[in-house]
Amino acid sequence: MPENKSRPSQEQPWENGWAPDTSRAPGTRRLWLAGGLAVATIVACVTAIALNDKPLEDTSKGRQGQTLSDDETGGGLISFATPSASGSATPAGRKNTSASPSPSGSASPKSSSSPGAQGSSSPHTSARPSAPPTGKPADPAPSGDQRSVQAVNYPDRYWHVSDGLVKLDAPRGSESREDSTFTVVKGLSNSSCYTFATHDGRYLRHRDFVLRAERNDGSSLFKQDATFCPGYSGAPGAVLLQSVNYPNYALRHKNFQLRLDPWGYNTTNRADFSFRLVSPLG
Numbered sequence: 001m002p003e004n005k006s007r008p009s010q011e012q013p014w015e016n017g018w019a020p021d022t023s024r025a026p027g028t029r030r031l032w033l034a035g036g037l038a039v040a041t042i043v044a045c046v047t048a049i050a051l052n053d054k055p056l057e058d059t060s061k062g063r064q065g066q067t068l069s070d071d072e073t074g075g076g077l078i079s080f081a082t083p084s085a086s087g088s089a090t091p092a093g094r095k096n097t098s099a100s101p102s103p104s105g106s107a108s109p110k111s112s113s114s115p116g117a118q119g120s121s122s123p124h125t126s127a128r129p130s131a132p133p134t135g136k137p138a139d140p141a142p143s144g145d146q147r148s149v150q151a152v153n154y155p156d157r158y159w160h161v162s163d164g165l166v167k168l169d170a171p172r173g174s175e176s177r178e179d180s181t182f183t184v185v186k187g188l189s190n191s192s193c194y195t196f197a198t199h200d201g202r203y204l205r206h207r208d209f210v211l212r213a214e215r216n217d218g219s220s221l222f223k224q225d226a227t228f229c230p231g232y233s234g235a236p237g238a239v240l241l242q243s244v245n246y247p248n249y250a251l252r253h254k255n256f257q258l259r260l261d262p263w264g265y266n267t268t269n270r271a272d273f274s275f276r277l278v279s280p281l282g
Helices: 028-052 174-178 220-225
Strands: 145-151 158-162 165-169 182-186 194-197 203-207 210-214 228-232 239-243 249-254 257-262 275-278
Touching: 165 210, 194 228, 203 220, 239 275
Parallel strands: none
Antiparallel strands: 145 158, 145 182, 145 275, 158 165, 165 257, 182 194, 194 203, 203 210, 210 257, 228 239, 239 249, 249 257
8 A cells, every 4th residue: 555645845845855846837838728719819800801801792703783691601700791872781582671651642631620609600510621722813803893793604694682692693684783783892801801792782691601682780790701702713713702700611602592612622513612703784
């Protein structure tokens, strides 16, 4: 059985004859391993950079205009895609799924808020249409000038007061022509708009959405009901007469009766809303 010998004390090597091995510095093998690993890392990085700096056409011959993946080009640690003309690279073989915005169709504008209840006039229950396209109306009639009002789609018929209502009739005798002649004055509610006065001192106003000839009672409601603002009708030399207190409503003839009806982009029979202020018949 071998005899266990304890290691001599290193505190006084000169006394026991033992001395450490000084032929190599302690930890030399670890330093060599660390140095070798550092050199290998540097070589790998240099190789990767060199491969990525190669021109694209050298590594992707015959596939012009396509961005190759790392597996195809043999790329190293980092791979850079060639940007497209638009500034964003689209992978080859993948469709661009971003949908192009389609031009929006012209939507009907929102209708304006309904006016408050005024006297006997009440708005329809259906939603009001939006205002029509703006444009240049016909030249306004001078204030205090006499005019007759002609329908665009029935040029042989004119506004005519009959039994207190305004109808679209063909002119007949002198009395009929006199009832088809009106004095155009500044709007009772808005001086930039129109009010039509009859030969016997009455005014044309809408009540229950029907155009009538009535005496001015001095009320604010009457002044608004008797004021109509000229607008663009689309017919040459014609005007659209919009109500000042129902701006999305305009005068039209229906069954040869003058009334107030909605006017907007979806309005049908638009010619029924167009009138010309012509020389007086009476």
